Amino acid sequence: MLFPNVDVRLEAVEFTADVLVVVAAACGPPPRCPVCRARARRVHSCYERCLAERPLSGQKLLVRLRVRRFFCDRSGCQRRTFVEQVSGLSERYRRSSLGLRTWLRQVAVELGGRAGERLCRHMHLTAGRTQLLELLDPPPVPERAPRVLGVDEFAFRRGRTYGTILVDVEAGRVVDVLPDRTSETFAAWLREHPGAEIICRDRASAYTRAIKEAAPHAVEVADRWHLLQNLAAAVEKTCHQHRACLRKRVDEVTSRTRDPAADAAPSPRTTADADHRPDPAPPR
Template sequence: MEELLPQLAAVRVEAGDGPLRIAARTLDGAPVVCPGCGRASGRVHSRYVRRVADEAVGGRPMVIDLSVRRLYCENAGCSRATFVEQVAGLTRRYQRRTPALQRVVEAVGSALAGSAGARLLEFLGHAISSTSVLSCLMRMDLPARSAPRVVGVDEFALRKGHRYATILIDAVTGERIDVLPDRKVATVARWLREHSDVRVVCRDGAGTFAQAATEADPTLVQVADRWHLWHGLAEAVPKEVAAHSSCWAKAGPPLREGNAPPTPANAGSRSTGSWTRASACSSARAA
């Protein structure tokens, strides 16, 4: 049994017939360290049975009925009068799964999240609801991630009703770094101050992120991203052509009878329309 289930090496195991259920009992006499003060104690207060789910064996779920001791803390200055012993590799405080099964649930939840994760776990022999999978996923510690030197900042809509959040990405790799709950100047500025490794902020042309970067650190370099550069250029070119239509119209072909010369009122619409038709013709020829 110890070779098959090494996490049960510290307890006495009694395996019964029928469903895969194991009755186990912690060893008597072994002192246990109090989690409050760190002092060892062997004075037993009582016992009770914990039901702990473990990894499936042969496609069948396994449950361990573990009898554990509640002990007195013999340190008068400790805030804990009693405490329950924990078995390394088998139990954790307030947890009804073994660490091994917990790692399986976390791995499946990280890959598939709620409903899909619950269906795969059921196939593996674990009846866990989608809500429990999501709850386990939300309790996982996020991996430590350093902020990049060049960060991209942009907003996105959460749902209808003009609710927006802010997304921050690594402008070099495109990897998502963080998501902020709103797009307020104070929220973005606080994040930038907390991540002093950021030296370049790649943003759109709105003033919100510009003000946030300036408030966080005036020495931050602020640049426009490639999409907004091309978008701004595409909007500026027709306006610039229309603004100078009175200049280039004089060099064009002579006006036909009945056609009025361009005026400031109609120059913009005429030039823009000509520019659009020319672009469409060029695209058609290229196709």
């Protein structure tokens, strides 16, 4: 069956070169009003929805679903009419089925935006990277900050908009994402989520002010990545400043280690010519 355990009636199947269209109609019992939860009794009208479904045998599948709009007869309810939703197939304001939405969410969880978009293209699924990322549910923010809190900035849009990412260093997971990288926002978060004993940060002064203001008891440390980055930058700068001295030293070491006997030894070509030189004529 195409739709197992779903209250729909299959009416027609249309084949085209690019897509397989299934025409169906909802046939379940009258639903309840989403506001007052009263059971509907009267049908207002019918209309057709188009839902993208999971591919079938490598071909795109589109469901043209006819649903009913019902009256809400309860006088105190603010909702006059509402549209039924087919359990297990459709949901309000969505143009894709629940099954397809589950597929896309798993792709977004495992691969993210761009890689997930490339995989969906091979699977004959129409989904962009932004659509995939919108399917991800934000993790719950704990009431208390982790014992070792990592803080760093990142770019929503490089050169224009930046935010702050907070990480539980011991657990290796993201705790929260702040909309900017200002000290006021970070300080407000620290006040609302106490408990950080060690805070790993970069050398930005904004985070330092926030820590001294909202969590003065916390120990500030530089994380390993920024230490290595700063060390590499310092070494590169020193090498550029003393480039002439380094080149001179290399030349001295090269000339000192050169073998004098190698310069005096005849070349292979000269030796070969001597071996093939004719013998001198004997004296008469």
